[in-house]
Amino acid sequence: MSAPEQPPGGALAEPSGGATKNLGIIAGGGELPRAVAEAARAAGRSVFVVPLIGSFSEDWVKDFPHEFHSPGEPGRIIRTLKTAGAAEVLLAGKVDRPKFSEMKLDAKGMLLLPKAIVAAKKGDDALLRFIVGICEDEGLKAVSVAEAAPSLVAGEGALGRIAPGEEHFGDIIQAFKIVHALGALDVGQAAVVCEGLALSVEAAEGTDAMLARIATLRESLRGTAARKRGVLVKALKATQDAKTDMPVVGVQTVRNAAAVFLAGIALEAGAALILDKAAVAAEADRLGLFVFGAKP
Amino acid sequence: MSAPEQPPGGALAEPSGGATKNLGIIAGGGELPRAVAEAARAAGRSVFVVPLIGSFSEDWVKDFPHEFHSPGEPGRIIRTLKTAGAAEVLLAGKVDRPKFSEMKLDAKGMLLLPKAIVAAKKGDDALLRFIVGICEDEGLKAVSVAEAAPSLVAGEGALGRIAPGEEHFGDIIQAFKIVHALGALDVGQAAVVCEGLALSVEAAEGTDAMLARIATLRESLRGTAARKRGVLVKALKATQDAKTDMPVVGVQTVRNAAAVFLAGIALEAGAALILDKAAVAAEADRLGLFVFGAKP
Numbered sequence A, B: 001m002s003a004p005e006q007p008p009g010g011a012l013a014e015p016s017g018g019a020t021k022n023l024g025i026i027a028g029g030g031e032l033p034r035a036v037a038e039a040a041r042a043a044g045r046s047v048f049v050v051p052l053i054g055s056f057s058e059d060w061v062k063d064f065p066h067e068f069h070s071p072g073e074p075g076r077i078i079r080t081l082k083t084a085g086a087a088e089v090l091l092a093g094k095v096d097r098p099k100f101s102e103m104k105l106d107a108k109g110m111l112l113l114p115k116a117i118v119a120a121k122k123g124d125d126a127l128l129r130f131i132v133g134i135c136e137d138e139g140l141k142a143v144s145v146a147e148a149a150p151s152l153v154a155g156e157g158a159l160g161r162i163a164p165g166e167e168h169f170g171d172i173i174q175a176f177k178i179v180h181a182l183g184a185l186d187v188g189q190a191a192v193v194c195e196g197l198a199l200s201v202e203a204a205e206g207t208d209a210m211l212a213r214i215a216t217l218r219e220s221l222r223g224t225a226a227r228k229r230g231v232l233v234k235a236l237k238a239t240q241d242a243k244t245d246m247p248v249v250g251v252q253t254v255r256n257a258a259a260v261f262l263a264g265i266a267l268e269a270g271a272a273l274i275l276d277k278a279a280v281a282a283e284a285d286r287l288g289l290f291v292f293g294a295k296p
Helices: A032-042 A074-083 A107-121 A124-137 A166-184 A207-216 A251-259 A277-287 B032-042 B074-083 B107-121 B124-137 B166-184 B207-216 B251-259 B277-287
Strands: A023-027 A047-051 A088-092 A190-194 A197-201 A231-234 A264-268 A290-294 B023-027 B047-051 B088-092 B190-194 B197-201 B231-234 B264-268 B290-294
Touching (some): A047 A074, A074 A107, A088 A124, A166 A197, A166 A264, A166 A290, A166 B166, A190 A207, A207 A251, A207 B207, A251 A264, A251 A277, B047 B074, B074 B124, B088 B124, B107 B124, B166 B264, B166 B290, B190 B207, B197 B207, B207 B251, B231 B251, B251 B264, B277 B290
Parallel strands (some): A231 A264, B023 B047, B023 B088, B231 B264
Antiparallel strands (some): A190 A197, B190 B197
């Protein structure tokens, strides 16, 4: 389509300004973009979505005004968002590192491609920062998920009924140290530590696979059905500026952590997202894990 | 048995001194202890082996004077080594973190157990340093594998016929950075980087499993049969003092790296061990990988 669709309520016709500034969401894969779009709309904002071809494969976007584009079409993306009246933009969700040779490019994309390839070689975060930077150069204000959808941000303390015990704080601290060290090198966002031993550390495979392999370790090293042990920590990479990629925990993360008998999950309060707090708390309570927001 | 066996040649009766000082090897699992024992013997030293119950499960030890002990019996281990005339000791091979509650303990082991548990909580290296420390307290000189078996130490440059290309040096440097950062936190010894992206990082699962999961990543991120990409780096942890646990590469490491289409393996010259240099070079050449010793 050549022009953005109007939402049923014609929300995009509203004048922008204040908390009701129109929000453009460049949407990758996973559950985050939907959570952000719905939370922002629930907070009274008009939302326009640009799902990225190659990364986005969800159905929910039909409930929002939207227009699909390739990540190689920054010119079209920006034009679309401006036409839709978006004053602020955020990039949410997982973006596959593109195969530059197969990507659909617009004129701006061709112009920027050499820089994009350089950015991509520095890591996924550098590529995301590059895309956000292009939007800012064009006068769109880049905002974080925390700004656009503050209800998703992890708070301090235990989310459900279970809190970490004294015996868990050493592992929580150690796992934060590991994730911060890895994050400074743009490696991953997550690590699991069990009684001082790093069981599993995330790189390109993602948190789900990182958790699953804990089951392959000897029982003496990890938790069991009889005794939950070990803590998952997810934290922002130092190379991430919170505008592009805060760590995310959802119900499935809780289930995956429970499946390998972890004692709980710890996040940095104010610097991580919880996709559905009520559901995550209920699932953590049901499965006997803590989900804890540590003071930054 | 209550007294160490004498080797057929009665080698342990020799007076110790100089390069022929009797060497005691406390042997964990894997191929390293055998390589060290054979290299040291080939260099003219008398060797006595204490295979650790619970970690050691090899057959070769029958070719050496030896006596099995539990890692909870430091008193007996030291007495055995002294009776055998060992002046120097080294701990080689993989030692499973013991289940302290199930471990066979001697009097010294019981006395030291609280400290050992504290050390174990700090990580595997802390535990190994603790065991080596006990030996040193008792007058045995702790030596590194590099000192006991210098022929195993990685040298500078390409081991086989294939050298890394210019395009690999960025990945080699990045992977060294990651391993050093992880090592400072006692996490792991190895990482794989492919064109700027950290594909896989080692924690408790070991290098073999860390390499194998690269096959589960999308082809766009990693090497393929048609095009080898990515570099494995193994390096000493900053928390390791080279007396206990230098990184080790053998023929199987080369095969595992080739199986996930890596371009090569890089080690720090002087700070890594290659179990059989001729065989590793031949296998690397056959499979089309480089094995490279970088200047420290």
